[in-house]
Amino acid sequence: MAEPSDEELLNLYYEGDAKAIRAFMARHSGRVIAYAEAKGLRHEVAVEVAQEAFLKLHRFIHQYEKGRPALAWFFTIVHRCVIDSYRGSHNRESATEAEFFDGLEGEESALDSAQQDQDVNALLEILPLDQRKLIESRVFEGRSFKEIADSTGKTEVSLRKMYERTRATLRAQFGLKGKEKL
Amino acid sequence: MNAPESQNLALFDKTLKSIERDLVTSPTRLGLTYAAGSLAGYFASLAICAQCSVGLTPVAWHTASILHQIPDPWCPFVCGAIFGIAPVIGTLLFFNRFQHRYLLYRMWWLVVALPIIVSVSFAFAANPHDLEWNLSWLVTAIAVPYLFEVGTGFLLRQSRWKELKTT
Numbered sequence: 514m515a516e517p518s519d520e521e522l523l524n525l526y527y528e529g530d531a532k533a534i535r536a537f538m539a540r541h542s543g544r545v546i547a548y549a550e551a552k553g554l555r556h557e558v559a560v561e562v563a564q565e566a567f568l569k570l571h572r573f574i575h576q577y578e579k580g581r582p583a584l585a586w587f588f589t590i591v592h593r594c595v596i597d598s599y600r601g602s603h604n605r606e607s608a609t610e611a612e613f614f615d616g617l618e619g620e621e622s623a624l625d626s627a628q629q630d631q632d633v634n635a636l637l638e639i640l641p642l643d644q645r646k647l648i649e650s651r652v653f654e655g656r657s658f659k660e661i662a663d664s665t666g667k668t669e670v671s672l673r674k675m676y677e678r679t680r681a682t683l684r685a686q687f688g689l690k691g692k693e694k695l
Numbered sequence: 696m697n698a699p700e701s702q703n704l705a706l707f708d709k710t711l712k713s714i715e716r717d718l719v720t721s722p723t724r725l726g727l728t729y730a731a732g733s734l735a736g737y738f739a740s741l742a743i744c745a746q747c748s749v750g751l752t753p754v755a756w757h758t759a760s761i762l763h764q765i766p767d768p769w770c771p772f773v774c775g776a777i778f779g780i781a782p783v784i785g786t787l788l789f790f791n792r793f794q795h796r797y798l799l800y801r802m803w804w805l806v807v808a809l810p811i812i813v814s815v816s817f818a819f820a821a822n823p824h825d826l827e828w829n830l831s832w833l834v835t836a837i838a839v840p841y842l843f844e845v846g847t848g849f850l851l852r853q854s855r856w857k858e859l860k861t862t
Contacts, residue, residue, distance in 0.1 A: 526718075527796065528793075528796050528797055528800045528801060529717075529718050529719045529793035529794055529795075529796050529797030529801075530718065530719060530797065530801075531715045531718035531719055531720040534711070534714055534715070534718065535704070535711060535715070538704060538707055538711060539704045542704065542706065542707055546706075560706055563706075563707070564707060564709075564710045567707065567710050567711075567714065568710060568713075568714070571714045571717070575792075
């Protein structure tokens with residue numbers, strides 16, 4: 514008999530079938546760990562992230578819409594857990610490019626090429642001090658613009674503008690480095 | 696399940712167990728719990744209000760005497776509703792949303808059959824009322840748990856039944 518698809522497993526799981534989540538977990542736990550590790554997490558942290566992702570799946574399974582690709586939906590949860598894991602640890606040393614690039618939405622192509630070998634710390638060195646601090650607060654520490662504005666005395670609007678400028682600078686820098694590699 | 700899959704699963708043993716606690720591992724056990732909970736609910740309703748000459752407590756007879764003052768077209772409906780609603784409330788206390796969904800979507804036949812079996816059996820046992828009264832009582836006693844379960848099913852579906860419009 515053919516094995517049930519991921520969508521069928523999530524449907525059965527939604528209906529309360531314990532066998533379905535066991536099968537889904539067995540099928541994808543390895544993939545989730547590999548995904549978290551590919552984002553720069555250590556194996557132990559990746560396992561914790563995977564556990565958190567499955568618990569979140571349990572909490573939000575009612576939001577899974579029938580007919581939606583199961584794996585893509587599930588990996589949005591996994592992705593959020595990876596980001597939460599980075600934000601939870603306020604340790605810049607342990608943060609890697611993946612988290613950094615998550616903060617810089619839309620730079621997926623840059624992420625793919627730069628993720629492997631670029632050092633975020635070195636890239637940040639090119640930035641002026643206030644921009645570097647903004648990136649650290651916003652991306653590495655996961656603080657909101659309002660929180661940063663409160664602590665720095667600047668307005669949210671000016672911080673957002675500075676953030677966009679910094680993104681543009683980094684984007685240009687990534688482009689240069691990419692060309693150098695070629 | 697192949698070897699790497701079971702190896703991965705071992706890492707998640709604790710997580711899996713905490714999730715499985717909410718789910719249905721044994722349909723037989725769920726069915727028996729539902730049947731037992733429903734029967735306990737029917738007994739509870741007979742302890743609250745005497746029905747068809749059966750009352751389990753003095754309070755039940757007192758409630759029944761008050762309800763019998765209601766004009767006849769309404770008395771059987773009220774009595775039947777009280778008889779039918781108690782087991783449903785009982786099951787709400789026993790089951791979480793996953794177990795309730797399993798019951799409604801996978802073991803619906805039990806939810807359909809149980810009120811019919813219990814209500815019909817009870818109506819045929821020592822009943823002093825006429826046919827019209829009995830039929831009104833029976834229809835209410837069966838319809839009330841059905842309506843309640845349909846309402847529960849509607850609430851439990853949440854966003855799940857929203858089919859994607861895009862293909």
